[in-house]
Amino acid sequence: MAEPLPPPVRVLLPDGQAMTGYLRAQHQTPSGWLLLVGLPSWRNVGTQGEGVEPGEYRVLLTTGQVSPIEGVDYSGVEVHRLPAAPSAAPSPRWAWSVQRLRRPDGRPAGTVVHEYGCEDSPGGAHELNLDQALAALEREGARACKECAAAEVLGRFLPSS
Numbered sequence: 592m593a594e595p596l597p598p599p600v601r602v603l604l605p606d607g608q609a610m611t612g613y614l615r616a617q618h619q620t621p622s623g624w625l626l627l628v629g630l631p632s633w634r635n636v637g638t639q640g641e642g643v644e645p646g647e648y649r650v651l652l653t654t655g656q657v658s659p660i661e662g663v664d665y666s667g668v669e670v671h672r673l674p675a676a677p678s679a680a681p682s683p684r685w686a687w688s689v690q691r692l693r694r695p696d697g698r699p700a701g702t703v704v705h706e707y708g709c710e711d712s713p714g715g716a717h718e719l720n721l722d723q724a725l726a727a728l729e730r731e732g733a734r735a736c737k738e739c740a741a742a743e744v745l746g747r748f749l750p751s752s
Contacts, residue, residue, distance in 0.1 A: 598665050601658045602628055612657070615649065616669040625651040685744065687724035688716035690736075701732030709739035725749065 602612040616627040627649060634646030659665065686707035692700040704727050705712035707719075719727065724741075725748055727733055735742040 598663045618671045619673045687719040688712045705736045706739040
């Protein structure tokens, strides 16, 4: 007994003609979906080409070359999805921010360097890299926050007094 045919689809040929093919599988790729379509054809049989019989040419086509036929159920077609990408652990990247302190009369009172994201860090502050954070600590009146990792981490890079 012959196996049942997969659901039909319309296939657009390079010369603009359309024909009916059979959707065998769907393959997800990094750039989109490819559809494995069987196109009915004839093939020779025998070593000397003594005859012909129905055959099928299978080809991977893009979704732009294949269209569904209204009313056809495609739910039984094999779907091959890409494996889920492993979630990469975030790289340990340090970022810093500077809080500018003011006296009650509005005059500058120094700065505090925080680990970016510290609860005491000013919201929306400019993100600094390690060199910028160390330069900020060298300014007069600057200190590293003791509530976050700033004092411990940045202290390792500062000359001992």
